[in-house]
Amino acid sequence: MGFQDGAGRAKDGMSHQLNLLDSSPASDQPVRWERSGLHLRHWPRWLDQQEHWLAALERDVPWKQEQITLWGRTHPLPRLTCWMGDPGCCYSYSGVYNTIEPWTATVQDLRQRVEEQVGWSFNSLLLNLYRDGRDKLDWHADDEPELDPAAPIASLSLGACRSFRLRPASPDRQPADTLSFELGQGDLLVMDPPTQEHWQHQVPQRLRLQQPRLNLTFRSIRPQAIRHAEPPAR
Ligand SMILES: O=C(O)CCC(=O)C(=O)O
Ligand SMILES: [Mn+2]
Numbered sequence: 329m330g331f332q333d334g335a336g337r338a339k340d341g342m343s344h345q346l347n348l349l350d351s352s353p354a355s356d357q358p359v360r361w362e363r364s365g366l367h368l369r370h371w372p373r374w375l376d377q378q379e380h381w382l383a384a385l386e387r388d389v390p391w392k393q394e395q396i397t398l399w400g401r402t403h404p405l406p407r408l409t410c411w412m413g414d415p416g417c418c419y420s421y422s423g424v425y426n427t428i429e430p431w432t433a434t435v436q437d438l439r440q441r442v443e444e445q446v447g448w449s450f451n452s453l454l455l456n457l458y459r460d461g462r463d464k465l466d467w468h469a470d471d472e473p474e475l476d477p478a479a480p481i482a483s484l485s486l487g488a489c490r491s492f493r494l495r496p497a498s499p500d501r502q503p504a505d506t507l508s509f510e511l512g513q514g515d516l517l518v519m520d521p522p523t524q525e526h527w528q529h530q531v532p533q534r535l536r537l538q539q540p541r542l543n544l545t546f547r548s549i550r551p552q553a554i555r556h557a558e559p560p561a562r
Contacts, residue, residue, distance in 0.1 A: 356445070358518070361507075365526025366494065368519060371445065375438075375484065375514035382486055384434040385542055391457055397423035407463040413452030416554040419547075421472055426454075435544070438484065442546055446482045446518055450546035451554075458490060461537030467530045469497060470519075470547065479548035481519045485511040488539035492517070494529045512541050 358369035375381065391408040411419055411426035412435060419426050431439065435453065443449055456465065470481050485492075489512035496505050511517060519529075531543075 363507075365496070366507075366523050367521070368517060368523070369446075370509070370518075371516040373514050374445070374516035375441075375486065378486055378514060381434070381438070382540075382542060385455070385486070386457070386540075388432045388434050389455055389457075390429055391455075394424045394426075407465065408457040408459065410455045411452070412455065413549065414554075416556055417452040417549040418553075418555055419452060419454070419472065419474055419549065421468075428452075438544065439546065442482050442484060442516065445516065446480060446546075448480055448482070448548070450479075450482065450548055452547045452549050454545050454547065456543045456545075458488075458531065458541040458543070460540060461488075461490075461534035464533045465531040467495070467528045469524045469528045470545070471524045474549050474553035475524075476548040476550040477525065478521055480521065481524070482546040483511070483517045483519065484544045484546075485515045485517070485541060486513070486543075487541040488512050488537060490531050490534060490537075490541050492529060492531055494527050497526055497528050511543075 356371075358371050361368040361370065389410050391410055393408055394405045395402050396405050397403075405424070409424075409426075410429055412429045412431050413419070415428070417428060431453075435455075439450060439453065458464070471477070475481075483492075489510040492509045492511045494507045494509075495501055509515075509517065519527075
């Protein structure tokens, strides 16, 4: 759990000139991290009762293994996912057109807690289940056209800690620009705007890890992109 140590030195030895704005350990005060175009708020180990939440989410969420199409070839996505949201909040990425699952009671409970802490109302959520260290998420930004670019994205991680890496989107980036968190065990990380415009993120493989990790990213579909039901046929 947590970011690099207070000196801004990553566990992998890379040095990052991070601007630590607030390192208060109080649970309702996030640790803030800022670089050019990057605004993060981190509440380490924010959610307790891990076993309860993990069991409820693994049991109640209708997990699917979607197929992804890249360069004309179709592959199973290397993790399980589920898209939940208010009616009409459709979302697609990399050729995956998600069907909207209704909020379950467990997820609704988590949504309310996250909204209170973050100070934002979310209308949708992507859940990821990394079954073990072979499951992964490649470099990307959460910048699909249906997402509101002025909204934060709140990411809640449960279970095993996995590296969550961030790098500038610019091709001029240097290897030392990459940042790395170890997120799991109830960590809440908020990516505030305009982070998605300037930075990408990934969850690389950890081949020796056997334990699962669950991640919930609460999102906001733009009002203009919400599909209202067709009027009934006459
Ligand atoms: O698992 C994570 O920490 C990140 C998930 C993510 O970036 C996504 O679902 O777009
Ligand atoms: Mn993402």
